[in-house]
Amino acid sequence: MTKVTHEFDLYGKHYALESGELAKQATGAVVVRQGDTEALVTVVVSKERKDFDFFPLTVDFIEKMYSVGKIPGGYLKREARPSEKATLTARMIDRPLRPSFPSGFRNEVQVVAMPLVADQVNPADVICVMAASSALSLGGVPFEGPLACVRIARNKESGEYIVNPTYDERAKSDLDLELAGSATFISMLEASGDEVSEEDMLDAMAFGQEAIAAFCQEQQAFIDKWQGTNGPIEQKEYELDKPIPEIHDKIFAYFDQMEAALKDPDKASRINNVNTLMDEIKAQFGEETLEEHATAIAAELKDLEKHAMRTMVVETGERVDGRTNTQIRPLMVKGDYLPRVHGSGLFQRGQTQVLSVCTLGMLNEWQRLDTIEPVDGKYYIHHYNFPPFCTGETGRMGSPKRREIGHGNLAERALLPVIPSTEEFPYTIRVVSEVMESNGSSSMASTCGSTLSLMDAGVPLKRPVSGIAMGLIQENGKTVVLSDIQGLEDFLGDMDFKVTGTERGITAMQMDNKATGLTPEILEQALKQAKEGRAFILDTMLEAVPESRKVMKETTPKIITIHVDKEKIRDIIGQGGKVIRGLQEETGATIEVEEDGTVYISGTGNAGPAAQERIEAIVKEPEAGEIYTGRVVNIQPFGAFVEILPGKDGLLHISHIAQGRVNAVEDYLNIGDEVEVEVLEVDPKSGKMSLDRVNKSAVGGTNAGDSRDFADGDDTRDSRENGDSRGSRDGSNRFSAEAHDDEGQEPAGEKRRFRRRH
Numbered sequence: 001m002t003k004v005t006h007e008f009d010l011y012g013k014h015y016a017l018e019s020g021e022l023a024k025q026a027t028g029a030v031v032v033r034q035g036d037t038e039a040l041v042t043v044v045v046s047k048e049r050k051d052f053d054f055f056p057l058t059v060d061f062i063e064k065m066y067s068v069g070k071i072p073g074g075y076l077k078r079e080a081r082p083s084e085k086a087t088l089t090a091r092m093i094d095r096p097l098r099p100s101f102p103s104g105f106r107n108e109v110q111v112v113a114m115p116l117v118a119d120q121v122n123p124a125d126v127i128c129v130m131a132a133s134s135a136l137s138l139g140g141v142p143f144e145g146p147l148a149c150v151r152i153a154r155n156k157e158s159g160e161y162i163v164n165p166t167y168d169e170r171a172k173s174d175l176d177l178e179l180a181g182s183a184t185f186i187s188m189l190e191a192s193g194d195e196v197s198e199e200d201m202l203d204a205m206a207f208g209q210e211a212i213a214a215f216c217q218e219q220q221a222f223i224d225k226w227q228g229t230n231g232p233i234e235q236k237e238y239e240l241d242k243p244i245p246e247i248h249d250k251i252f253a254y255f256d257q258m259e260a261a262l263k264d265p266d267k268a269s270r271i272n273n274v275n276t277l278m279d280e281i282k283a284q285f286g287e288e289t290l291e292e293h294a295t296a297i298a299a300e301l302k303d304l305e306k307h308a309m310r311t312m313v314v315e316t317g318e319r320v321d322g323r324t325n326t327q328i329r330p331l332m333v334k335g336d337y338l339p340r341v342h343g344s345g346l347f348q349r350g351q352t353q354v355l356s357v358c359t360l361g362m363l364n365e366w367q368r369l370d371t372i373e374p375v376d377g378k379y380y381i382h383h384y385n386f387p388p389f390c391t392g393e394t395g396r397m398g399s400p401k402r403r404e405i406g407h408g409n410l411a412e413r414a415l416l417p418v419i420p421s422t423e424e425f426p427y428t429i430r431v432v433s434e435v436m437e438s439n440g441s442s443s444m445a446s447t448c449g450s451t452l453s454l455m456d457a458g459v460p461l462k463r464p465v466s467g468i469a470m471g472l473i474q475e476n477g478k479t480v481v482l483s484d485i486q487g488l489e490d491f492l493g494d495m496d497f498k499v500t501g502t503e504r505g506i507t508a509m510q511m512d513n514k515a516t517g518l519t520p521e522i523l524e525q526a527l528k529q530a531k532e533g534r535a536f537i538l539d540t541m542l543e544a545v546p547e548s549r550k551v552m553k554e555t556t557p558k559i560i561t562i563h564v565d566k567e568k569i570r571d572i573i574g575q576g577g578k579v580i581r582g583l584q585e586e587t588g589a590t591i592e593v594e595e596d597g598t599v600y601i602s603g604t605g606n607a608g609p610a611a612q613e614r615i616e617a618i619v620k621e622p623e624a625g626e627i628y629t630g631r632v633v634n635i636q637p638f639g640a641f642v643e644i645l646p647g648k649d650g651l652l653h654i655s656h657i658a659q660g661r662v663n664a665v666e667d668y669l670n671i672g673d674e675v676e677v678e679v680l681e682v683d684p685k686s687g688k689m690s691l692d693r694v695n696k697s698a699v700g701g702t703n704a705g706d707s708r709d710f711a712d713g714d715d716t717r718d719s720r721e722n723g724d725s726r727g728s729r730d731g732s733n734r735f736s737a738e739a740h741d742d743e744g745q746e747p748a749g750e751k752r753r754f755r756r757r758h
Helices: 084-100 127-138 167-171 198-230 245-252 256-264 265-282 287-292 294-316 402-418 442-455 487-492 520-544 567-572 575-587 608-621 713-722 733-738 747-756
Strands: 004-010 012-020 028-035 037-049 057-061 107-117 148-155 161-163 173-182 186-196 331-335 343-349 352-361 380-385 430-438 467-475 478-483 494-503 506-513 558-563 588-593 598-603 627-636 639-645 648-653 675-680 689-693
Touching: 004 161, 004 198, 004 733, 012 127, 012 598, 028 265, 037 148, 037 648, 057 084, 084 148, 084 173, 084 186, 127 148, 148 167, 161 186, 161 467, 173 198, 173 430, 186 198, 186 402, 198 352, 198 506, 198 520, 198 733, 245 294, 265 294, 265 467, 287 294, 287 558, 294 467, 294 478, 294 487, 331 352, 331 442, 331 520, 331 575, 331 689, 343 442, 352 442, 380 402, 380 442, 402 430, 402 442, 402 494, 430 442, 430 639, 442 467, 442 494, 442 520, 467 487, 467 520, 478 520, 494 520, 558 608, 567 588, 567 608, 575 608, 598 608, 639 675, 639 689, 733 747
Parallel strands: 057 107, 380 430, 648 689
Antiparallel strands: 004 012, 012 028, 028 037, 037 107, 148 161, 148 173, 173 186, 186 506, 331 343, 343 352, 352 430, 467 478, 467 494, 494 506, 558 598, 588 598, 627 639, 627 675, 639 648, 675 689
């Protein structure tokens, strides 16, 4: 086996496909590069056919932290469970590959994608689809390839489309569209947009289809080059499950009965009708036949249900629950559903019910992401839970499955374009959607319920968002587009096309397509029906919750934002965090200080305003002439130090404590006493302050304004000769010291020495 490399340029980016050096024992292995980003994708197909009634395909995307020069976090220091991004990428690879395998393929297939280098410029996700397709081709595995995936962005200023944009180009785009498929049809779509119009979205999809075809052509050139170097690829033979004519005929004889069993609007009742009929059908087979052909019988029964449902829709225009193809199921909308939580909303469409709950937190509660992408984290988080009871079943409750992560991501992308920035709304926002009942479109119900919960929490959304799931039936040469599909129509139909948006445009889309005949006209019709359905649903939502709450609930932490001089940050934090911890303990508020001097204060009730007042006091610079009520914190022979603001104290000289001569500070003040003082002087360099007591009493405790009652007559004489201390607010401690320079006290020079020390 000789190493083969095919390099090419498309749409301004450089790519390479390579095989023959790494992982040679796999069925197929290909290294793909875009820029310096490089990933190895391997495919292994089991030699034995599995006795399953489904196609056993597994796709894993393993983020290797060495690819970005990082050591994994945690105690073990090795890659553990996949991140949400890794799970979403694995789903992206899986979705176009799965429908490309022949019907009845039962050999186990495992696809493993490992990024070896992530250059922090070019993403490693979409190019892995092309590598997986190439590996399948080189391994001689039967599938409808080549397949490729592209990401389409659009420059906000020029409107130019960009294929497989860099991270910087994505940041400047109002569209993020991922498309996968073959040169002739799209099988998978994922998109988010800043309220993009239906016309623009269709145009971007058409451009994306052309780009996919170009990548498929280069992929075929790589395969041809491989065969030219290493010889023809051996096409492996795999045993496929095929219908058994006798079994097929016996089961499909019940076509009319199956159609009748399906006509029931209640999901549980319909399932019971179908199961009863299936038991009746199986009863016509002997035990030996049932045991020998169990898989074939199960497949034929499922096929009977599928064709009965599809024929009913295209021939009669009637769906299993009696609706027309554009009719929306009955809606029920309730805002402010739960007490005390920050925001909640209940949304029900038919037998799909979702309770969404919003929680608001400090910005420092943002979600940190440890991935190979240059993204630190996010401030808007959406989680989606699908417990087994929502479908009337038992099951394991634990960590979220791939489906839950994917649906949660779709709802998150749907709402992210209308979430205010952290500058406008300084909160970390988490929404949890709990699926209470499910009969199709639970992700779209989550989008609607989350909009209600965000509005109930008082989040100032740019505009409310609604969502709808569209379906497609192509049977007997006829095509019908279905609005608001339920579970059966999703499972047995040809397309699951979810669209979310505001009244102005689309915010997110997701599509899985099994039909190869998906034309631009069908997509246009689907988007048109989706727009009408979204508008109908949104009107119903706004009747229940017309706008975002103006005043948040009492249980919601109120965040106050103030800005201080960066030089004051250390005063707020204090040595070892002592000051900020004390503020939080005393007020009950949570305080977060940013490096640029922005301070976020969070708390319920009066906690936030109380903390704000304390912080503003800490950073405030006292000025001469201002009056404060302070607390005595230290006493020295020459005076008392009074804390007038948190962490700020000044000297109340002994000569300013009372009118007349004071022999001992302790005769008038004790540590902890509150005293009203006026700022006399603030040293501009050191910030040290001199204080004067307001409304001083006379020595001996008599009327503050009566100097005749001084305890010592000499004091009266001295005060008259040197100036009454009541009028000594000239901004100088020197005046106060000299005013008491008599025989019984230290020389004025010594007093000035004390002044210099403070």
